[in-house]
Amino acid sequence: MSSKNQKILYMGWLGYKNLGDELLWDLFKEKFHTAMEGQPWELTSTPPRRFIYGLNVDPFDVVILGGGSIIGQDSIDFLYNAMKKGKKVIIWGTGIDWIEKEDLKLIEKGHRINLYKYLSKGHCEKLVEVIERAEFAGVRGPLTYEFIKQMGANEDKLILSGDPGVLLSREQEVAEPLRRFEGSKVIGVNWGTSYNKIYGGSEKKVEGQLVKAIQSLIKKGYKFYFYSVWETDIDFTKKLYNQLNDADNIILDTNLHHQQYLLDLISNFYFTINLKLHANVISAAADVPPILLAYRYKVFDFAQSINLNQLAVSTDCLTIEEEILKLEQLIASDRENIIKNMRSPIQRYKNIINEPFNNLLYVGKQWPS
Structure with missing residues (x-):
């Protein structure tokens, strides 16, 4: 040497x-x-x-x-x-x-x-x-x-x-931020912007469909936790939160957390819905199924790498709300198999x-x- x-x-x-x-x-x-x-x-x-x-x-x-x-x-x-x-x-x-x-x-x-x-x-x-x-x-x-x-x-x-x-893995229990949702299934949501440089070209349309899907899922009893992975995204996440205007069922986190804290937090969620690539990566590393809002090539690239093709919803899809609701049913019925199928390539x-x-x-x- x-x-x-x-x-x-x-x-x-x-x-x-x-x-x-x-x-x-x-x-x-x-x-x-x-x-x-x-x-x-x-x-x-x-x-x-x-x-x-x-x-x-x-x-x-x-x-x-x-x-x-x-x-x-x-x-x-x-x-x-x-x-x-x-x-x-x-x-x-x-x-x-x-x-x-x-x-x-x-x-x-x-x-x-x-x-x-x-x-x-x-x-x-x-x-x-x-x-x-x-x-x-x-x-x-x-x-x-x-x-x-x-x-x-x-x-x-x-x-x-x-x-x-x-390579990330869970280190410790982080449950305090979700204490008021104890006993409920929590869905993590990552939102933000790519300045409309996305498949379909309109973040506003995607956001509108996402709002409807979240409202439908709240009616089913889910709670929500909103988080960001890029400083620029925080204001866009606030805007999404304000559109929903439902503080009883949604927690807005405006902090930009270290990846380890975020992974430990996400590990408490039932599943996540994410725009940004590494929000999806962290969710998968936490053994929590992500619904991937696949806005560019790189998101499809990652989804296919860990057997999550079926959970990727392209942002040029005209029925994003319906697709998210269908995927919620899929996760509810087959969550353990989905986790097992993504865990295998991750270990490799x-x-x-x-x-x-x-x-x-x-x-x-x-x-x-």
């Missing part, structure tokens, strides 16, 4: 008070410090609100493309440059996003799409070469996997590793996503001459 003081760079979309990106960096740090205990290696991340822009790769020995939907032309260029300079490259549960709904449907059916609508031919070729030379190339879900496979990537190198957020991903740490980030390995 190399005795040199290795410098490790984690690439992540950090500094925007978005719990999803921050929790993935936190998980990587935690795993790194546990695995590398006693080693004089330095771990740093891309600067807050700057990502890789203006960053020099030369000082680093290992470059990690972290979790999140950050496969794009700029990140590919950075990784390719790092690889060409002899840096070791690891892709750690990364995904792709922004694929149009029509192409999503084609990929789901196993058909080829025009990749060059999203990445140039040159960038596709670079990513294929990066994956070929990477120490570990793990991607979030089957839709990301299929997209990259269509580029011509080596399937022996490309790994379906799952979202690293599934936990083993795969730990592989780079079990191999000490491959820093003792040399390129063949």
